[in-house]
Amino acid sequence: MDYLEFKIKCLEEFREILIAELAEIGFDSFLETEDGIDAYAAESEFDRARFDGLIASYQDAAQISLSESIMPRVNWNEEWEKNYDPIAVDDLVYVRASFHEPKPEFKYEIVINPKMSFGTGHHATTFQMLRHQGELDHEGKRVLDVGSGTGILAIMAHLLGAKSVEAFDIDDWCVDNGNENFDLNGLQTRMGLGTIREVNPQGNFDIVLANINKNVLLDEMEIYSRLLPNQGYLLLSGFYAEDISDLLEAAKPFGLGLVKKSSKDNWAALILQKT
Template sequence: MQYLEFKISCLEEYREILISELAEVGFDSFLETDEGIDAYIAEDLFDREAYQAVIDQYVEAASILVKEGMMAKVNWNEEWEKHYDPISIGDEVYVRASFHAPKIGVKHEIVINPKMSFGTGHHATTYLMLSHQLNVDHQGKRVIDIGSGTGILAIMAFKLGAEQIEAFDIDDWCVDNGNENFELNDMHSVKMGLGTIREVNPQGQFDIVLANINKNVLLDEMEVYGTLVKSKGKLLLSGFYEHDIVDIENAAAKYGLDLQAKKTKDTWASLIFEKR
């Protein structure tokens, strides 16, 4: 799968609102730059009309200039070695690349080497999901990671004692990368699948369902999540902004999912639901 790249020059005060608006129309990754933002979307998910409506709305007020291109499939291991620093969640979790030294005294160490995958722990949504996982009992549980990316949430579930883990993504690069990361973390019995949740069609129910995607996909798939979560099971969601919490909560409630906890970071949000 190819990613489209949009280098958007804009006034500083419009960066956050543009990120929010573009996330609503399917963009899933952003990088703030000195000039504005770089925005990325999978080529097959790009809706030119919806994108242009966002740009047209702010083009004059935000002094927007856009340069479009295709994101090359680069060697992300090399790029990370140039720019990536390990991250910590207190003394609980330490996420590092294989070229970094281990950290003494940390409870859970996760080794992630990305290719064309997203979900490194640096983005607020991944950080929030990992933080939520630390507060959910995974011991002996059946867990599914939807839109797994690098596989980092599935790896966290493994570290926390999950007995059975399933993971999948729509991007073949993510699948290859996720499987490599599983091996790096001694998850030899877990293999990432390819496809959407409806294509993969996971069987049975799960104690814990993880989905860090984007608001539109979460809303579209919420009914499926409701069928996958066991009674008293947990659904952990992220990939949306604080102002989207009400929409996500209302959609989840229709399928017997009650909000139990929420966390926010840098205007992003992550929620835990429990199945009635």
């Protein structure tokens, strides 16, 4: 089966958004590049009309240009191995793939084989979430990771001493990939499949992690609050720095107050606490 390859040049802040959107219309593999992303879809399952409509909707805002070609089916593991470099979050944690050498000088190490799932630590949102996790006491805590992707934040919670960790994602590929990464890092839990309303996790959780996007966070804010006890923490990312005020305004009616905010490459992250 042949694959269609699209080399998409775009603004950096739209890379992850486009990956998420393209995954929804049948694309099953992605590589981030210096200029944007390479996206791949099976030729037999490609929906030209939906693709053209999606690209048109982001064309101007993301400054998209693209080229298209046909390629034989490839070994995706080999492709991402060529393009996946390890990263360090300060001196807290070293995130690497299984084919990279370990670095024992770091306090923690996470092994992530990302395949096509989201969350390798390279994106500014994941980087900031990991950093903020390192600033909170997880010892003996109950932690929920909403929209877990590769499972990297759930794994970080486990390494930081959480008593129990629950995680889920709406994408079955992410669930399979996340469970593989849990096994690589000694995390015994299994990732659930579905939205937060479908999975229906049962609180209280001492820490809730949600690195998704602005609209989902706004829609689910009340649910996060219900899952937290007084003094519980909510860590958010997946939105731009200019959206911080909207998130804080939405959180206020549910007793969620700002503890800390940060931004990197115009992507923002928040630590909120329920009072």
